[in-house]
Amino acid sequence: EAGVTQFPSHSVIEKGQTVTLRCDPISGHDNLYWYRRVMGKEIKFLLHFVKESKQDESGMPNNRFLAERTGGTYSTLKVQPAELEDSGVYFCASSPAGGVASYNEQFFGPGTRLTVL
Amino acid sequence: AQSVTQLDSQVPVFEEAPVELRCNYSSSVSVYLFWYVQYPNQGLQLLLKYLSGSTLVKGINGFEAEFNKSQTSFHLRKPSVHISDTAEYFCAVSLPSSNTGKLIFGQGTTLQVKP
Numbered sequence: 564e565a566g567v568t569q570f571p572s573h574s575v576i577e578k579g580q581t582v583t584l585r586c587d588p589i590s591g592h593d594n595l596y597w598y599r600r601v602m603g604k605e606i607k608f609l610l611h612f613v614k615e616s617k618q619d620e621s622g623m624p625n626n627r628f629l630a631e632r633t634g635g636t637y638s639t640l641k642v643q644p645a646e647l648e649d650s651g652v653y654f655c656a657s658s659p660a661g662g663v664a665s666y667n668e669q670f671f672g673p674g675t676r677l678t679v680l
Numbered sequence: 681a682q683s684v685t686q687l688d689s690q691v692p693v694f695e696e697a698p699v700e701l702r703c704n705y706s707s708s709v710s711v712y713l714f715w716y717v718q719y720p721n722q723g724l725q726l727l728l729k730y731l732s733g734s735t736l737v738k739g740i741n742g743f744e745a746e747f748n749k750s751q752t753s754f755h756l757r758k759p760s761v762h763i764s765d766t767a768e769y770f771c772a773v774s775l776p777s778s779n780t781g782k783l784i785f786g787q788g789t790t791l792q793v794k795p
Contacts, residue, residue, distance in 0.1 A: 594781065596781075596782065598785075604787065605684075605786060606770065606783075606788075608783065611781070611782055618780050619782060622782070656723075669726075669781070669783065671724040671725070672723045673721060
């Protein structure tokens, strides 16, 4: 069974440009999460999808970030325009439906390292 | 608001020695507790979790953790480490009352196992 995959693994862009990160969750997982780790800091929650609906987007930094999950399958996270402080590692995670979301194991992808110059 | 503190950013240890990675949390409500590990170039992998019941939790790869409610701690231990345990370890909490399951992480601890 394939795990969570993320594309690209690395991205280097100039300030002001647009970048789109993609996450493919484990097949059949209804819950999809985005997290971010800025260098030297802790991993922070960005948002949570249940299927195609945003369940919680309280961690999104500002309106330059747009997340979508069309059809409840893969998800994209677009940053437009990118700023220097957006640099970091963006992780995606998924978990199955059912039970209580807060104790289901989340399966993480390897992350996308974004560098904004 | 909840927070998680991992007291050591780096822990160097020799192979076959015991190790303890410390984690303290702050919360006014009950939490679920997790330890994740990230090996180089891989995603985070669940080591173990505490939801309820016995305060001593056993996980994969010989790791265990003990929940101490009075000290709000969830320290991770292994009696004898291997070179392959070299990785970054993350302590995290989630809220049972939450409908999202979002994880709140500590800053991470890098375990460096030396031969």
